[in-house]
Amino acid sequence: KGSAVEKRWTLNDFDVGKPLGRGKFGHVYLAREKKSNHIVALKVLFKTQLKQSQVEHQLRREVEIQSHLRHPNILRLYGYFYDQTRVYLILEYAAKGELYKELQRCKYFSERRAATYISSLARALIYCHGKHVIHRDIKPENLLIGIQGELKIADFGWAVHTFNRRRTMCGTLDYLPPEMVESVEHDASVDIWSLGVLCYEFLYGVPPFEAKEHSDTYRRIVKVDLKFPPKPVVSSAAKDLISQMLVKESSQRLPLHKLLEHPWIVQNADPSG
Ligand SMILES: COc1ccc(C(=O)Nc2ccccc2)cc1NC(=O)CCSc1ncnc(N)c1Br
Numbered sequence: 679k680g681s682a683v684e685k686r687w688t689l690n691d692f693d694v695g696k697p698l699g700r701g702k703f704g705h706v707y708l709a710r711e712k713k714s715n716h717i718v719a720l721k722v723l724f725k726t727q728l729k730q731s732q733v734e735h736q737l738r739r740e741v742e743i744q745s746h747l748r749h750p751n752i753l754r755l756y757g758y759f760y761d762q763t764r765v766y767l768i769l770e771y772a773a774k775g776e777l778y779k780e781l782q783r784c785k786y787f788s789e790r791r792a793a794t795y796i797s798s799l800a801r802a803l804i805y806c807h808g809k810h811v812i813h814r815d816i817k818p819e820n821l822l823i824g825i826q827g828e829l830k831i832a833d834f835g836w837a838v839h840t841f842n843r844r845r846t847m848c849g850t851l852d853y854l855p856p857e858m859v860e861s862v863e864h865d866a867s868v869d870i871w872s873l874g875v876l877c878y879e880f881l882y883g884v885p886p887f888e889a890k891e892h893s894d895t896y897r898r899i900v901k902v903d904l905k906f907p908p909k910p911v912v913s914s915a916a917k918d919l920i921s922q923m924l925v926k927e928s929s930q931r932l933p934l935h936k937l938l939e940h941p942w943i944v945q946n947a948d949p950s951g
Contacts (some may be wrong), residue, residue: 683689683873686759687755687757687758687759687766687768688759688761689759689766691711691712691713692709692710692711692712692718692720693709693710693712694706694707694708694709694713694720695707695708695710696777698771699775699776700806704721704722704723704724704727705721705722706719706720706721706722706769707719707720707722708720708771708775709849713794717771718756718768718770718771719769719770719771719772719891720768720769721765721766721767721769722764722765722766723737723764723765723766723767724763724764724765725755725760725763725764725765726763728765730759737765740755740833741755741758741767743811744757744833745757745807746809747806747811747879748802749801749802749805749806750798750824750828750923750924750951751798751799751802751828751830751831751951752802752803752805752806752830752831753770753772753822753827753830753831753832753833754769755767755768755769755770756768756769756770756855757807766843769832770830771821772822772824772825772828772830772832773824774822774823774824774826774827775822775823776821776822776823777795777821777822777823777829778781778818778819778821778900780823780934781818781879781880781883785883785909786880786881787880788949789881789912789913789916789942789946790882790946790947791880792881792916792946793942793943793945793946793947794918794946794947794948794951795821795829795879795946796873796876796877796933796937796943797937797938797943797947797951798829798947798951799806799816799821799829799873799876800873800934800937800938800943801833801938801951802831803816803866803869803873803934804934804935806869807866807869807934810867812865812866812868812869815831815833816831816853816872816873816877817850817867817877818876818879819871820832820833826950827885828950828951829951850885851886851892851895851896852873852875852885852886852887852895853872853875853876853930855868855871855872855899855901856871856899856900856902856926859884859896859900865928866870866947867928867929868928869930869934870923870928870931870932870933870937871923871924871928871931873923873934873937874919874920874922874923874924874931875887875924877916877919877923878920878922878924881910881912881916882906882907882910882912883910884904886898886904886920886924887899887903887904900926902924902925902926904921904924913942913944915940915941915942916942918940918942919932919937919940919942922940923937
């Protein structure tokens with residue numbers, strides 16, 4: 679709804695309901711816009727917290743970028759408003775909740791489910807790269823599930839592409855490609871690496887370079903120390919795709935449009951995504 683961005687929203691426009699997921703930098707509530715009865719997720723960020731972490735400009739940039747992104751596999755940011763102490767983000771509500779909880783519940787996904795998720799994420803990333811937006815932070819914690827079971831990339835992060843957020847902000851390094859671990863500049867091919875890590879984790883229930891210590895994870899990533907466990911049994915086509923994505927030289931990684939033509943995706947992904 680294009681009008682949502684121009685309209686000046688206030689908290690009085692919404693009936694606020696139960697708290698949703700564990701929003702890291704703010705609380706997220708189920709809410710209903712009173713006039714349209716439209717159900718949304720309302721994310722509340724505290725201005726003091728934004729100030730002390732100097733992310734106000736990043737938030738403005740993210741809101742600007744997100745307001746132009748329209749894709750079935752990218753969670754919508756309809757608009758925002760603020761009051762004396764808080765900033766409110768009006769988000770699309772993903773009715774089937776957080777993917778990481780579903781992955782914990784199932785331990786790992788079937789090849790059909792994994793391939794369907796990976797192909798829908800690849801299409802969302804192709805769309806983002808077409809708009810010169812990279813690094814949509816595609817780890818399980820940032821993925822939600824819509825009412826039809828479709829995946830939605832929801833950038834929980836503070837900013838869309840700051841490098842330092844990765845290293846300082848979130849615990850896991852598992853998703854960092856070698857060029858980021860070795861902190862050289864990166865491009866859209868970082869998303870191909872992260873998608874390969876995600877595909878592995880969907881099929882095995884753990885990320886490929888997991889280790890007890892950060893230093894060991896760094897070493898395994900830089901070495902591309904990729905091993906496939908004997909259990910659960912995974913097809914060689916799936917392993918072939920993952921091996922073409924987790925390649926150290928970023929220019930040698932399988933391009934996203936080629937991923938959509940890979941036999942494992944063609945044979946396993948549900949076209950409706
Ligand atoms: C487009 O989605 C976003 C866009 C931006 C930001 C954000 O905080 N940006 C930001 C915050 C501070 C500084 C700079 C950027 C966050 C999200 N998304 C989220 O936080 C997801 C909230 S949880 C949830 N949402 C819907 N349905 C559910 N069932 C659940 Br559970």
